[in-house]
Every structure is written in structure tokens, then in C-alpha cells.
Amino acid sequence: MKKLLNKLFKKDAAIAATLAIFMLSCLLFLGYIEYRQQNPDLNKNWWVLYFENSKDGSMAFAIENHGNIQNFHWEIFSGKNKPFLDGTVEVKKGEIQKINPVVSARDDRSLTIRVSDGENKKEIYKIFEK
Structure with missing residues (x-):
């Protein structure tokens, strides 16, 4: 039973870590895109x-x-x-x-x-x- 719980916990931790990395990268990407949109002088005329x-x-x-x-x-x-x-x-x-x-x-x-x-x-x- 203890081995089964260790395997499940490792799987859950890997999924949670992957999800956290994905969410953080999405947040950084969207922040960068929003910054570029809000800058009135960047590639605009x-x-x-x-x-x-x-x-x-x-x-x-x-x-x-x-x-x-x-x-x-x-x-x-x-x-x-x-x-x-x-x-x-x-x-x-x-x-x-x-x-x-x-x-x-x-x-x-x-x-x-x-x-x-x-x-x-x-x-x-x-x-x-x-």
C-alpha cells in the first residue's frame, strides 16, 4: 500500500509541476504580448x-x-x-x-x-x- 501511495504521489507531483510550468509560461507570454500592445510607439505610425x-x-x-x-x-x-x-x-x-x-x-x-x-x-x- 505504501509503494502504491508513493507512485501516485510522484505522478500527482509531476502533473502539478507540469501544469504550474505551463501556466507560468502562458502568463509570461500574455504579459509580453499585452506590453507590446499597450506601447503606443512600438512599430506604430x-x-x-x-x-x-x-x-x-x-x-x-x-x-x-x-x-x-x-x-x-x-x-x-x-x-x-x-x-x-x-x-x-x-x-x-x-x-x-x-x-x-x-x-x-x-x-x-x-x-x-x-x-x-x-x-x-x-x-x-x-x-x-x-
Whole structure:
């Protein structure tokens, strides 16, 4: 009986050890994959444009770059007219550049900010209540 219990215990210990090693290796692999997915700069090429505060009357906006292109041109439009304010900014990969344009009081109900990196254009809009 004692020999039988020793054999069963050794089998159970081997199964438990194998299962523990398998679970640990799966956990490490999934952690590595998740880390790569969460890193915004790793083998990715994208940028975003957003207002610093979308609810106030400020036209301050930010360009967040996670791509290889570093030069951006921005323009502020009133309706579909020609831009009344523009500029160029350099944003390195992984950085956020905040831009606070000085916009004089206007009668426009909405303004458009258009940013281009030479390949892509993105726009954001702000509508003012009167």
C-alpha cells in the first residue's frame, strides 16, 4: 500500500509541476504580448489632434505624435473660407505639442482647425453658443 501511495504521489507531483510550468509560461507570454500592445510607439505610425478643453471658448489644441513624420502644418478656418491663422510645428515621436493660438473676437459660430502632416489631414471643430 505504501509503494502504491508513493507512485501516485510522484505522478500527482509531476502533473502539478507540469501544469504550474505551463501556466507560468502562458502568463509570461500574455504579459509580453499585452506590453507590446499597450506601447503606443512600438512599430506604430499614428498621430492625433484634440482640443485641450472642448467645453470652454479657448482654441488651444494639441498634436500627439506617435509616427515618423515630425513636421505638421495647422490652419484655423472660419466656415469654408481661407484660413485666417496658420502655423507650422515640429512634434517628435512620442511627444505632445500644445498650441494656443490667439484668436481675436469673431462673429463666427464655428471654427475649424485643420492639421496636416503632408500625407494625412485631420480636422476638429468648435461651435460657439451665442
